[in-house]
Amino acid sequence: MMENNPTPSPELVPEAAPIAVPVPAESAVTPPPAPPVIPLRERPNAPLLHKGFQNLFRLGIANIVINLLNNTFKLGDKIPSLGVVLSAMSFAVSVLALVVLWKLSAAVPRFRKAVYFNLLPLIVLPFVALLDAPSVQEWITASDVSAILVVLIILLGLIFLFATLAAYHQLTACAEAFDGADDAMAAKWRSLCTWQVVIIGCFGAFLTLLLLLGLSSASFFYFYNGGMIVLLLFILAIAIALGVVEIIELVYLNRSAKLYE
Known part of the structure; x- marks a missing residue:
């Protein structure tokens, strides 16, 4: 009788421990350093901007004084020769302001x-002054x-369209002179521009x-009788607003x- 020899069980092979592969830590993305802010006084165009803003400030004061003498106190009407001088000075101030802006x-x-x-x-200003000439007044009276x-x-x-565009570009340019260096001042200029x-x-x-109301006498008569108070208040509000804006500028x-000094 044959004996069944037991089959030897295979030896247990110990499992190899998993090799820990070091995972490189994600490198933190460091933002590039912000470019240094150059102080306004150290900018290459600082002398030009300082002188330009200073000249515009002085010309603005001169323009306000001339307008007060000529339009508010009516010295040009009381003294015709002085009116000619004030008109010439106003024209000269406007030309000088354009020269400063160009620089x-x-x-x-x-x-x-x-x-x-x-x-x-x-350019239109000299032609507007011609409206006071007696010959032009006679032509207007005889015409339609x-x-x-x-x-x-x-x-x-057209005049107010160009004046609006001129004010927009001038004040926006003043704001752009401070972009990236003094954002608070740039924001003030843009707010004033608006x-x-x-x-x-x-x-x-x-x-x-x-x-337009002058084209129809009936409409003008109705407007004159029904909205005179509103008209005066509107004129007063515009005058005050213009004065405040000029002072702020x-x-x-x-x-x-x-x-920029």
């Missing part, structure tokens, strides 16, 4: 656009008033409305000149 365009190119849009009111008003409305619209554009637009729309110009 500033070397630092901020947008100033050049402000010069272009400021040229139209400066409606046709003249239509021409004036178109001309007025207000000035709105005020000039409202003033132009108001004058256009008056001329002078303050910002003086502040800008000191920042």
